[in-house]
Amino acid sequence: MTTSPDMPQVPDMHWARWGDPEAAQPLAASARGLVELAFGPAVERATTPLPDVRLPEPALDPALLGELVDLLGTDHVRTDHEARVRHTRGKSTPDLLRMRQGDGSDAPDAVVLPADHAEVAAVVSWCGERRVAVVPFGGGTSVVGGLAARRDGYAGVVALDLRRLDRLVSVDPVSMTAVLEAGVRGPRAEELLAEHGLTLGHFPQSFEYASIGGFAATRSSGQASAGYGRFDQLVVGLTVATPIGTLELGSAPANAAGPDLRELVLGSEGAFGVITSVTVRVRAVPEQKVYETWRFASFGDGAAALRDLVQHDCAPTVLRLSDENETALNLAKPDEVGGDSAGGCLVVTGFEGTPDDVARRRATVSARLEKAGGTSLGAEDGAAWAAGRFHGPYLRDAMLDIGVLVETLETATFWSNLPRLYAAVADALTTALTDEQGGPIVLCHVSHVYETGASLYFTVAAKQDGDGLAQWATAKGAASDAMIAAGATITHHHAVGRDHKPWLAREIGPVGVEMLRAVKERVDPFGVLNPGALVP
Ligand SMILES: Cc1cc2nc3c(=O)[nH]c(=O)nc-3n(C[C@H](O)[C@H](O)[C@H](O)COP(=O)(O)OP(=O)(O)OC[C@H]3O[C@@H](n4cnc5c(N)ncnc54)[C@H](O)[C@@H]3O)c2cc1C
Secondary structure, three states, X not given: OOOOOOOOOOOOOOOOOOOOHHHXXXXXXXXXXXXXXXXXXXXXXXXXXXXXXXXXXXXXXXXXXXXXXXXXXXXXXXXXXXXXXXXXXXXXXXXXXXXXXXXXXXXXXXXXXXXXXXXXXXXXXXXXXXXXXXXXXXXXXXXXXXXXXXXXXXXXXXXXXXXXXXXXXXXXXXXXEEEEEOOOEHHHHHHHHHOOOEEOOOOOOOOOOOEHXXXXXXXXXXXXXXXXXXXXXXXXXXXXXXXXXXXXXXXXXXXXXXXXXXXXXXXXXOOOOEEEEEEEEOEEOOOEXXXXXXXXXXXXXXXXHHHHXXXXXXXXXXXXXXXXXXXXXXXXXXXXXXXXXXXOEEEEEEEEEOHXXXXXXXXXXXXXXXXXXXXXXXXXXXXXXXXXXXXXXXXXXXXXXXXXXXXXXXXXXXXXXXXXXXXXXXXXXXXXXOEOOEOOEEEEEEEEEOOOEEEEEEEEEEEOOOOOHXXXXXXXXXXXXXXXXXXXXXXXXXXXXXXXXXXXXXXXXXHHHHHHHHHHHHHOOOOOEXXXXXXX
């Protein structure tokens, strides 16, 4: 029950940072200079070595572990220190800070690696019988506390790692659908579908590590959502293992067979069952991809231009707008903080499809953006944005290394309410993070657009105070209060986890809370599925 010899060779994320350990880099000297200008001299922050991370005493008794081994085989039940550390929490900034400080107190007692739906179902049913909490673990990229289960009252906690469910089960090229197992990660899904000339088109910034099941369980939204849709819009069907049996959904593209139960599984964050496969809508691999940038005089002007596009049904595949602060920090080249692209507000447009389709849509969009007051900056910065779009998260670790707290948060509202929401959240963050030594830097962009509204994605940087945890909790609380007070949602695509639960209750009200609890009680009668997540 230690390291498994046939453990699948998926490159593991760094246990206390974002991403591929080989890709970690210190901040470039020029960027470090700017950071010191904003926040004062750098304070180097060390990370506790992995063997020294403090874990809770394993709670699962040997007889129960033996039963798990009987179900899955010795190689697929791990209790070693490293496996437990690697399945502790997700990748929010508080998660990273705790891990850097050697706090592994939310670690599972064991990590189980089932091979298929039948084994997942067996584990879930066993967890119900034995009152063992079970946390589905996809890519481990949660940023809302979705992987830190409650331990009290349980015989133990297991992380159910879905990485062995990594197959493309089938493709229906006539209906343009495909069935993918839940543990397939973003790049592998694209690789498998590309063999059939197909793409999913779902590219969140966590694409490299997040999984198909995780996308569904959190209602993820990718950077090309204007063209391909949010992940929940791509889901046609789902298979879910619950303690009371298997749920299979999706027998037709649309139906009037009562409320759509797929919607109950999407965003359920492991609290209603473990998703083992997802049927998704797919598209032909685009022959051409073109990205470009535009400049608008102000955030308000840019937002009006985006609204005009989407309300006239001509949104490009990628569409985002940075505010003045984010534009000044050079969105197009996220690893080069600073630069000469400051001034006004940057819009990124992207077009994917056949050359004819790209040309036609690009001409329509360009004409509308020009009419709305935009100036084209050409394709160079757009290509740089596309090339660097997965690199941003590595910068957060480089900043944490020198004592600068960086975190992101997101929300959404209707177009008419967008200016109010933007001001309220930016004010709340600024007030909460300002002290006698200075204030934070608050950046924002419109990340996803709809005919009726849009999402706002904030990035905040502040000088770290102490361990940074209390400081961020205050800021996050103030920003979340501001979102709800402004009539917006607590989350557009990061989900609820444990962190957003108090605000979810305010957003959906007491009847909404009762409905969630009712489903939970019937589907998970012993409350073993990801206890503490989602359901207030
Ligand atoms: C740097 C960074 C960038 C990000 N960018 C984006 C972005 O652009 N867009 C976006 O939408 N999100 C983004 N996120 C958030 C995160 O990546 C998403 O929530 C993602 O969808 C989670 O997928 P995962 O496989 O990593 O799930 P995990 O983190 O492993 O799990 C997330 C939650 O879903 C549950 N879960 C996981 N798999 C299953 C399953 N098979 N069945 C049932 N429950 C399951 C878990 O128990 C947990 O509660 C980002 C996160 C980071 C750290």
